[in-house]
Amino acid sequence: MVQSFLVALIGGIGHIDERIFGMTMIERPLVICTLVGLVYGDLKTGLILGAQIELLSMGIVGIGANAAPPDVILGGALSTALVLQTGTDSKLALALVMPIAAFSMATKYITYVPLNQILSQKSLEAASRGDTKTMERNQWIGLFDYFIFPFLIGLVGMLLGAPLFKSLVAYIPDWLTGGFELASGVLPALGFALLMQLTFTKKFAPYLFLGFILVAFFKLTNIGVAMVGGVIAALILLNGNDSSDNNEGEVEDNEI
Amino acid sequence: MKSKDEMFKGKKLSRKELMATFWRAFLLPACYSMDRMQAPGFAYSMIPVLKKLYPNKEDLGKALTRQSEVYNTTYAMSPFILGITASMEEEASSNPNFLVSTINNIKVALMGPLAGIGDTFFWGTFRVIAAGVGTTLALKGNILGPILFLILYNIPHLLTRYYGLFLGYDLGSKAIDSLSSGGGFQRATKAASVMGLTVVGGMIASMVNIKFDFVFKSGRTTLDLQKIVDQICPDILPLAVTFFMYWLLQKKKVKTSWIMIGCFVFGILFKYLGIFK
Numbered sequence: 001m002v003q004s005f006l007v008a009l010i011g012g013i014g015h016i017d018e019r020i021f022g023m024t025m026i027e028r029p030l031v032i033c034t035l036v037g038l039v040y041g042d043l044k045t046g047l048i049l050g051a052q053i054e055l056l057s058m059g060i061v062g063i064g065a066n067a068a069p070p071d072v073i074l075g076g077a078l079s080t081a082l083v084l085q086t087g088t089d090s091k092l093a094l095a096l097v098m099p100i101a102a103f104s105m106a107t108k109y110i111t112y113v114p115l116n117q118i119l120s121q122k123s124l125e126a127a128s129r130g131d132t133k134t135m136e137r138n139q140w141i142g143l144f145d146y147f148i149f150p151f152l153i154g155l156v157g158m159l160l161g162a163p164l165f166k167s168l169v170a171y172i173p174d175w176l177t178g179g180f181e182l183a184s185g186v187l188p189a190l191g192f193a194l195l196m197q198l199t200f201t202k203k204f205a206p207y208l209f210l211g212f213i214l215v216a217f218f219k220l221t222n223i224g225v226a227m228v229g230g231v232i233a234a235l236i237l238l239n240g241n242d243s244s245d246n247n248e249g250e251v252e253d254n255e256i
Numbered sequence: 257m258k259s260k261d262e263m264f265k266g267k268k269l270s271r272k273e274l275m276a277t278f279w280r281a282f283l284l285p286a287c288y289s290m291d292r293m294q295a296p297g298f299a300y301s302m303i304p305v306l307k308k309l310y311p312n313k314e315d316l317g318k319a320l321t322r323q324s325e326v327y328n329t330t331y332a333m334s335p336f337i338l339g340i341t342a343s344m345e346e347e348a349s350s351n352p353n354f355l356v357s358t359i360n361n362i363k364v365a366l367m368g369p370l371a372g373i374g375d376t377f378f379w380g381t382f383r384v385i386a387a388g389v390g391t392t393l394a395l396k397g398n399i400l401g402p403i404l405f406l407i408l409y410n411i412p413h414l415l416t417r418y419y420g421l422f423l424g425y426d427l428g429s430k431a432i433d434s435l436s437s438g439g440g441f442q443r444a445t446k447a448a449s450v451m452g453l454t455v456v457g458g459m460i461a462s463m464v465n466i467k468f469d470f471v472f473k474s475g476r477t478t479l480d481l482q483k484i485v486d487q488i489c490p491d492i493l494p495l496a497v498t499f500f501m502y503w504l505l506q507k508k509k510v511k512t513s514w515i516m517i518g519c520f521v522f523g524i525l526f527k528y529l530g531i532f533k
Contacts, residue, residue, distance in 0.1 A: 047398070212457035222455065
């Protein structure tokens with residue numbers, strides 16, 4: 001009960017990361033799942049699941065075409081919690097993330113989205129009167145909406161979901177978990193593919209292959225690759241004053 | 257940027273109002289509107305500045321209303337626009353000839369490009385690099401993973417917010433000119449994309465995990481397909497799978513959830529048949 005409460009609290013706080021902390025990324029699965037791991041006293045599983053869910057949701061961000069991304073905050077928190085609470089194979093968590101995330105995303109349109117729409121209209125009216133008090137109050141009520149609904153959904157999900165999940169797990173055969181293992185290895189590819197939709201263009205393709213080759217053939221670490229990328233970025237910045245750079249039709253380059 | 261004292265010389269506004277705006281900007285999307293997006297938060301962030309500039313309630317109402325018009329950009333870039341807006345409102349409050357519609361025009365002109373730059377830097381570069389380092393450590397069960405992830409991301413994040421605000425205020429209405437001339441911002445965006453994509457390329461090789469589980473046996477010779485592949489191009493399967501998914505998303509417009517379900521279905525199938533592991 002206390003643990004369920006804490007998991008829901010983590011979910012609620014994750015949801016207001018972008019609403020009050022200006023998006024510090026504590027809402028990402030890497031952090032959320034680690035905290036859930038702490039709640040259940042299994043930091044290691046929390047860390048590993050956090051990293052795996054982080055990778056598969058790499059491209060799920062609330063910008064551009066992904067205006068309504070699945071809620072990986074509650075998805076990550078609840079799936080990790082259910083697995084840790086029932087002591088089942090942690091690979092099952094990866095299969096649970098998206099169904100929970102999709103469900104939670106759907107609930108937002110009947111909870112805080114319409115409520116805050118009404119609030120924002122009230123703020124607009126208040127603005128024309130120069131009524132800063134009401135505007136300030138509405139801003140904080142809006143924030144509270146973003147916290148309380150994910151928290152409640154998380155809490156109900158934990159209280160109802162755990163017993164249900166436990167009885168389900170008893171029937172899962174071994175070949176299924178083996179398949180999940182393979183899927184969990186491949187899912188980060190989806191994360192990167194989603195991310196590439198935002199950043200990948202033909203013009204920049206060589207850099208992606210450069211990074212790939214550095215790791216595949218030269219076994220460089222991610223930190224090493226980031227440093228190589230940094231050096232190339234510095235070269236681009238420093239050589240920017242060359243006259244050749246100005247003839248490239250820079251306007252098109254910005255379409256990324 | 258000028259020194260801090262110099263910046264506010266002979267100005268109505270002071271560091272105090274701008275710092276109040278700095279803190280309020282963290283709540284930018286707290287009361288998100290479906291049609292005006294982050295506008296309520298923008299107006300909320302401008303309250304300390306506008307209150308100082310317009311003691312008269314009627315003028316304050318007008319200023320707040322124009323700051324409540326549609327607004328949306330990457331969160332971390334907002335303090336920069338808030339700074340510019342503050343300096344323009346300051347001009348508007350003392351100069352009756354200043355065309356107030358300029359303020360919203362400049363806001364609208366800035367929020368698109370800055371969202372593009374901001375998303376490239378924060379989502380496509382800083383977050384990817386931070387996650388690359390963080391997940392590598394976390395997969396080994398190292399608690400430093402999430403901690404480094406947060407530190408690496410938030411140093412540029414908070415610096416951009418803080419310096420963006422004062423830089424924006426300093427640039428004021430001159431901002432547009434100085435941004436578009438010289439192409440400095442475009443070059444920076446390009447550099448950030450390059451860095452982000454290089455890291456993504458590396459992560460495809462290190463984080464995506466799929467291998468052939470196919471061994472031919474004829475007589476005494478055994479042929480391990482993965483070993484042959486490794487000699488030609490290691491990790492070619494992860495690269496191929498990633499591009500296949502990118503193709504599905506980009507060209508075939510397949511929904512993310514279907515690909516995800518597909519991963520599990522084919523995962524179970526290929527494991528059962530012993531083709532991949």
